Amino acid sequence: MSLRAGTAIAGAAESDLGSAQPGTRPVDLMVQASLRALDDAGLAPRDVDGLFAATTQLPMAPLNLAQDLGIEPRYTDATNVGGSSFMFHVGHARAAIAAGLCDVALVAYGSTQRLVGRGSASVQELDPWEAPFQPVMPLTAYALAASRHMHEHGTTRAQLAAVAVSARRWAALNPKAWSRDPLTIEDILCSRMVADPLTLRDCCLVTDGGGAIVLTSAERARDLRRPPVLVLGAGEAHSHRHLTGMADLTTTSATHSGAVAFAEARLSPADVACAQLYDAFTITPILFLEDLGFCAKGEGGPLVASGATDPGGSLPMNTSGGGLSYCHPGMYGLLAIVEAVRQIRGECGERQVPGCEVALAHGNGGVLSSQATLVLGGPATA
Amino acid sequence: MAGAEHRFPAAIVDAAWRDGRLAFQVASDAAALWPPRLAAPGTGHPLDWRDSAGLGVVYAATALHVRDGAPRSVVIVELDEGFRMMSRVEGLAATDVRIGMRVRVRFTEPDADGTRLPVFEPFEDPAP
Numbered sequence: 001m002s003l004r005a006g007t008a009i010a011g012a013a014e015s016d017l018g019s020a021q022p023g024t025r026p027v028d029l030m031v032q033a034s035l036r037a038l039d040d041a042g043l044a045p046r047d048v049d050g051l052f053a054a055t056t057q058l059p060m061a062p063l064n065l066a067q068d069l070g071i072e073p074r075y076t077d078a079t080n081v082g083g084s085s086f087m088f089h090v091g092h093a094r095a096a097i098a099a100g101l102c103d104v105a106l107v108a109y110g111s112t113q114r115l116v117g118r119g120s121a122s123v124q125e126l127d128p129w130e131a132p133f134q135p136v137m138p139l140t141a142y143a144l145a146a147s148r149h150m151h152e153h154g155t156t157r158a159q160l161a162a163v164a165v166s167a168r169r170w171a172a173l174n175p176k177a178w179s180r181d182p183l184t185i186e187d188i189l190c191s192r193m194v195a196d197p198l199t200l201r202d203c204c205l206v207t208d209g210g211g212a213i214v215l216t217s218a219e220r221a222r223d224l225r226r227p228p229v230l231v232l233g234a235g236e237a238h239s240h241r242h243l244t245g246m247a248d249l250t251t252t253s254a255t256h257s258g259a260v261a262f263a264e265a266r267l268s269p270a271d272v273a274c275a276q277l278y279d280a281f282t283i284t285p286i287l288f289l290e291d292l293g294f295c296a297k298g299e300g301g302p303l304v305a306s307g308a309t310d311p312g313g314s315l316p317m318n319t320s321g322g323g324l325s326y327c328h329p330g331m332y333g334l335l336a337i338v339e340a341v342r343q344i345r346g347e348c349g350e351r352q353v354p355g356c357e358v359a360l361a362h363g364n365g366g367v368l369s370s371q372a373t374l375v376l377g378g379p380a381t382a
Numbered sequence: 383m384a385g386a387e388h389r390f391p392a393a394i395v396d397a398a399w400r401d402g403r404l405a406f407q408v409a410s411d412a413a414a415l416w417p418p419r420l421a422a423p424g425t426g427h428p429l430d431w432r433d434s435a436g437l438g439v440v441y442a443a444t445a446l447h448v449r450d451g452a453p454r455s456v457v458i459v460e461l462d463e464g465f466r467m468m469s470r471v472e473g474l475a476a477t478d479v480r481i482g483m484r485v486r487v488r489f490t491e492p493d494a495d496g497t498r499l500p501v502f503e504p505f506e507d508p509a510p
Binding site for chain 1: 395
């Protein structure tokens with residue numbers, strides 16, 4: 001049974017982003033985003049019968065969310081595989097909808113990591129044979145992967161920096177972005193080194209925030225408030241938990257999740273009008289451009305440095321400004337989906353990619369550990 | 383190792399490190415494995431333990447710039463037997479550690495409870 005285009009995203013929203021007021025709970029941001037996403041779809045909390053949520057701060061997140069929404073869903077999934085969890089949720093939600101296990105699925109996220117401090121919001125589980133060497137995680141893992149990519153493929157620090165500059169150029173067009181001031185390659189190269197080859201500005205923001213999306217059958221979505229955004233393909237994969245379990249530090253299991261999603265969608269990277277690629281660190285979009293097939297292995301750095309991913313470029317990437325400049329509340333994946341939905345709906349104002357029929361949202365979790373890819377399309381792509 | 387199937391990996395590694403031995407696992411196809419686990423990937427078959435000769439090359443390297451003190455080395459070393467582990471390289475500035483550098487294991491002095499760590503130092507292979 002093909003699930004292609006059988007499910008649609010009917011609502012999408014962010015919570016308040018940035019810096020939360022003292023006392024704000026992660027579930028408050030989840031509820032706020034959920035209410036906005038449901039309103040976007042023209043639905044109410046009581047319509048939700050499938051609930052999907054994850055956050056590092058709440059191990060049983062769907063229970064918190066259901067309590068505060070006042071619902072008792074008949075289908076629940078608390079899958080937490082890091083920042084890609086919400087792409088996993090979309091894949092699972094459409095299967096549940098197709099199987100008749102739920103009709104309206106809500107996927108939500110919220111974090112107050114900036115308010116409470118990253119250390120307490122996201123306690124790192126360390127591998128017993130990595131911990132003695134005091135790797136600061138997840139930073140160290142990404143720095144090591146970047147070092148290997150530079151060694152094998154000649155990727156440069158300036159190419160890494162180009163990822164952050166590209167994100168900033170998009171953020172300048174997004175009123176909701178946290179960092180919008182001009183940023184140059186030189187600014188990044190001269191920023192404080194935190195873990196060679198990564199400087200402070202090669203690392204994502206630390207903000208509060210959340211988001212939510214509402215899924216239902218494509219058939220039902222046609223009668224709702226907003227134009228449906230079809231789930232054309234979804235793929236998920238994971239290859240390790242800790243970095244020393246990763247077979248090759250320069251290749252992620254996005255090769256698998258991407259191939260599955262594209263095959264199901266019957267599309268290729270050339271069909272994608274904009275790509276939202278999880279940017280926890282500047283190295284990650286480079287890896288995903290390669291692993292998802294937008295370019296060959298080793299060509300991700302030169303591709304970004306060419307300006308292709310900038311506003312007006314041939315491959316618009318992280319058009320919200322991404323985790324590097326727009327918002328990174330700990331697990332960014334859900335916000336990448338929200339941006340893909342908005343681009344397809346044509347709601348992005350100054351940063352709108354013209355004629356965006358197909359958008360890709362790719363999530364990463366752990367230390368390049370879990371990967372999930374969504375290929376989304378407008379009504380004409382069915 | 384008799385009875386190894388009844389001992390969890392952490393205990394075996396801890397005992398080896400206290401002894402100054404760089405233990406690792408091998409599967410029946412002779413593939414070297416790290417990090418340690420209870421059974422062979424995919425098959426669930428028992429794994430054997432070996433001691434590494436302790437020679438390898440730096441596979442990935444970073445220097446962590448901590449608030450106070452000199453940058454700290456964290457590396458992934460690829461041992462000649464074919465497995466990769468996390469460690470650090472000592473004997474030179476962390477920022478001077480290079481991928482491809484030949485290294486040899488050295489166990490740290492025992493701490494108060496006898497724990498030792500395998501760290502690495504630059505090494506030059508003897509001329510053939």
